[in-house]
Amino acid sequence: MNTRLIKDKIATGILWASMALVCFILAGIILFLVSKGWSAISWSFLTEPPRNQMTEGGIFTPLVGTLQLIVVSMAFAFPVGVFTAVYLVEYAKDDIFTRLLRLAVRSLAGVPSVVYGLFGLSFFVIFLKIGASLLSAGLTLGCLALPVIVGASESALMAVPQDYRDASYAMGATRWQTIRKVVLPAAFPSIITGAILSVGRVAGETAPIIFTGAAFFAPNIAKSLFDQVMALPYHILVLATAGTNIDKTRPIQYGTTLVLLALVLGITLIGVIWRAHLRGRNQSLK
Amino acid sequence: MGNTLRGDKAPQRIIQTISIIGVAIMLFILFFLVKESIPILKEVSIFQLLFGMEWYPTYDPPDYGMFPLIVGSLSVTLAASILAVPLSIMLAVFISEICPRKLKELLKPVIEILGFFPSVVLGFIGMVVLAPWMIQHLEAYSGLNLLNAAFLMGIMIIPTVTSLAEDSLASIPKDLRDASYALGATRLETITKVVLPAALPGILQAVLLGVMRAIGETMVVLMAAGGAAIIPLSLTDPVRPLTSTIASEMGETPVGSIHYHALFFAGLLLLLLTLGLNLLAMFIERRARRLRA
Numbered sequence: 001m002n003t004r005l006i007k008d009k010i011a012t013g014i015l016w017a018s019m020a021l022v023c024f025i026l027a028g029i030i031l032f033l034v035s036k037g038w039s040a041i042s043w044s045f046l047t048e049p050p051r052n053q054m055t056e057g058g059i060f061t062p063l064v065g066t067l068q069l070i071v072v073s074m075a076f077a078f079p080v081g082v083f084t085a086v087y088l089v090e091y092a093k094d095d096i097f098t099r100l101l102r103l104a105v106r107s108l109a110g111v112p113s114v115v116y117g118l119f120g121l122s123f124f125v126i127f128l129k130i131g132a133s134l135l136s137a138g139l140t141l142g143c144l145a146l147p148v149i150v151g152a153s154e155s156a157l158m159a160v161p162q163d164y165r166d167a168s169y170a171m172g173a174t175r176w177q178t179i180r181k182v183v184l185p186a187a188f189p190s191i192i193t194g195a196i197l198s199v200g201r202v203a204g205e206t207a208p209i210i211f212t213g214a215a216f217f218a219p220n221i222a223k224s225l226f227d228q229v230m231a232l233p234y235h236i237l238v239l240a241t242a243g244t245n246i247d248k249t250r251p252i253q254y255g256t257t258l259v260l261l262a263l264v265l266g267i268t269l270i271g272v273i274w275r276a277h278l279r280g281r282n283q284s285l286k
Numbered sequence: 287m288g289n290t291l292r293g294d295k296a297p298q299r300i301i302q303t304i305s306i307i308g309v310a311i312m313l314f315i316l317f318f319l320v321k322e323s324i325p326i327l328k329e330v331s332i333f334q335l336l337f338g339m340e341w342y343p344t345y346d347p348p349d350y351g352m353f354p355l356i357v358g359s360l361s362v363t364l365a366a367s368i369l370a371v372p373l374s375i376m377l378a379v380f381i382s383e384i385c386p387r388k389l390k391e392l393l394k395p396v397i398e399i400l401g402f403f404p405s406v407v408l409g410f411i412g413m414v415v416l417a418p419w420m421i422q423h424l425e426a427y428s429g430l431n432l433l434n435a436a437f438l439m440g441i442m443i444i445p446t447v448t449s450l451a452e453d454s455l456a457s458i459p460k461d462l463r464d465a466s467y468a469l470g471a472t473r474l475e476t477i478t479k480v481v482l483p484a485a486l487p488g489i490l491q492a493v494l495l496g497v498m499r500a501i502g503e504t505m506v507v508l509m510a511a512g513g514a515a516i517i518p519l520s521l522t523d524p525v526r527p528l529t530s531t532i533a534s535e536m537g538e539t540p541v542g543s544i545h546y547h548a549l550f551f552a553g554l555l556l557l558l559l560t561l562g563l564n565l566l567a568m569f570i571e572r573r574a575r576r577l578r579a
Contacts (some may be wrong), residue, residue, distance in 0.1 A: 004472050004474075007472070007474055008473055008475075009479075010475070011473075011474040012384060012474070014574055015379060015380040015383075015384055016380065016384070017379075018373055018377050018380060019377055019380050019381075019385070021373065022373070022377055023393075023398070025441060026400050029403075029407075029408075032415065047536055061532075080305075080307050083301050083302065083304040083305060084305040084308050085502070086301055087301045087304075088305070091301065091302065097302075100309055101305055103329065103407075103568075104308050104309040104311075104312040104313075105308050106310060106564065106568060107312050107561060107564055107565075108308065108312050110495070110498050110499075110560050110561065110562075110563070110564040111312075111315060111501065111557060111560065111561075112501070112503075112504065112529060112556050112557070112560055114502065114504040114525070114529045114532050114533055114553065115315065115319070115502070115553050115556055115557050115560075116315075117532075117533070117536075118318075118319060118532065118536070118549075118553040119315045119318055119319065120320075121536070122318040122319075122322050122550070123314055127318070141429065143311050146307075146308060146311065147308075149287075164576050174293070174295040175294055175298070176294050176298070177294075180297075181295075196400075200402045201402065203404075204402065204403075204407070205404070206406045206504070207504040207529070207533055209534055210537060211536050211537055217328075233404055234406075236406050236407070236410055237406055237505070237508075237509065240409075240410055240413055240509065241413075241508075241509060250414075253410065253414075257406075260406070261403075261404070263405050264403075264404055265399060265402065265403075268399050268402040270399075271349070272398060272399065276391075276395070
């Protein structure tokens with residue numbers, strides 16, 4: 001009896017330790033990057049373009065490039081993702097098309113990011129002749145974000161109580177009127193939080209944009225959809241591995257990495273907190 | 287009235303048409319990867335591609351043997367899984383069975399946020415922290431090696447495996463645990479003999495999806511694995527997985543060259559591997575659901 005209780009205590013201790021280890025790794029990485037990168041960050045670091053073969057200056061161009069990529073990818077993925085979820089939740093019958101659609105969305109979620117890059121290169125850049133550009137890279141990232149948005153929107157729509165729909169039908173509304181005026185407004189905040197989380201994913205991705213439109217260096221921010229863009233993640237890769245002055249630019253590398261991490265985690269944190277808030281409110285409604 | 291009803295059909299058609307895009311993208315990915323891979327098969331036999339030991343695509347004559355790259359991908363994935371899977375499952379058990387409720391509400395978002403860590407940031411950590419440490423303490427020839435990449439890749443898959451395994455543990459009915467406790471079992475006995483066996487299909491699925499994520503991971507191996515196309519004989523040997531080969535070489539090869547098609551073939555291999563794992567996970571999920579019903 002006694003050994004059983006001792007074993008139980010030891011196992012509990014080990015499980016607590018596993019939690020502590022993971023938190024320690026996470027906190028260690030964040031604190032390390034903050035301590036190393038903090039000194040590099042200043043207002044001018046954020047608002048000046050890289051200068052002198054990227055050994056001096058700031059990260060204005062890649063920062064704006066990343067924001068532009070987010071806008072282009074969402075302009076594609078958000079409407080398509082939300083409407084796909086609307087179809088799956090509100091219209092879909094259990095037929096072959098629905099099964100195929102579900103299978104496709106699940107499969108897309110598992111496609112490696114570098115394969116998205118190859119697809120973007122062969123389809124957007126070469127086949128559609130868009131060329132390596134903001135548009136190609138943004139659309140490639142949009143394809144990658146699509147399954148995330150579909151998944152989040154699906155659960156948001158399914159969380160809308162059936163009563164809402166029934167009440168709307170009882171008033172004589174058609175299916176589309178019910179979706180547009182009742183279901184979508186009720187689900188919209190949750191859909192937005194899902195989209196915010198997918199923005200967090202898009203902002204940090206590197207592999208899909210390397211050959212579809214990310215520029216090693218660009219003197220200016222992209223003025224049209226057909227210009228190449230610099231992007232923060234690719235900028236880190238370039239500075240850390242391909243630059244001619246890898247050691248000289250270490251401070252810039254730490255600074256850029258910290259900005260990217262802050263951007264991605266900031267976006268994600270907003271999404272997670274807002275979602276928790278919405279769930280709390282939904283629970284109190286029920 | 288007739289008008290409203292007719293007006294109701296159009297949105298449905300439009301929405302269904304838009305949702306075709308998702309299916310189209312998946313089919314296009316498959317189609318374009320196959321289409322761009324076919325030309326390499328006319329130059330080199332598939333046996334030579336898969337089992338050739340030499341990857342020298344820029345030599346004259348070039349060699350397109352991908353065996354070292356495939357072994358590179360599998361070895362980093364295996365090492366990362368050995369490091370991260372037990373830890374992730376322990377963490378999932380902790381969150382679902384032991385964690386106080388207040389801490390749980392904090393811990394679950396923290397794990398989720400860890401999953402959003404950009405891989406390029408982790409790769410950078412591998413270069414500036416792990417690599418110097420390995421040279422100093424493990425007497426590694428190069429700090430950029432299999433073990434370095436495996437550590438980072440382990441960090442990448444912890445959130446995936448933990449949250450899916452935790453979902454599966456949380457779906458086990460409380461009655462099962464209560465029955466076990468009523469028989470006088472300790473918490474450890476309840477976890478290992480009742481809860482874990484019941485959650486096994488879900489945990490297996492979590493592990494498969496974690497492995498799938500690891501095989502496709504690119505930036506971490508590109509920056510931290512060293513990039514030598516050799517069969518690794520020790521944990522501190524550098525490796526060159528399929529993903530990093532594509533990412534580092536595609537930019538330098540002319541579109542339409544044999545090398546270009548060889549890299550698409552490498553991408554097709556990755557796609558088929560990850561699709562296979564994904565389908566296997568779906569199959570397990572469906573069987574588990576049918577068994578429960």
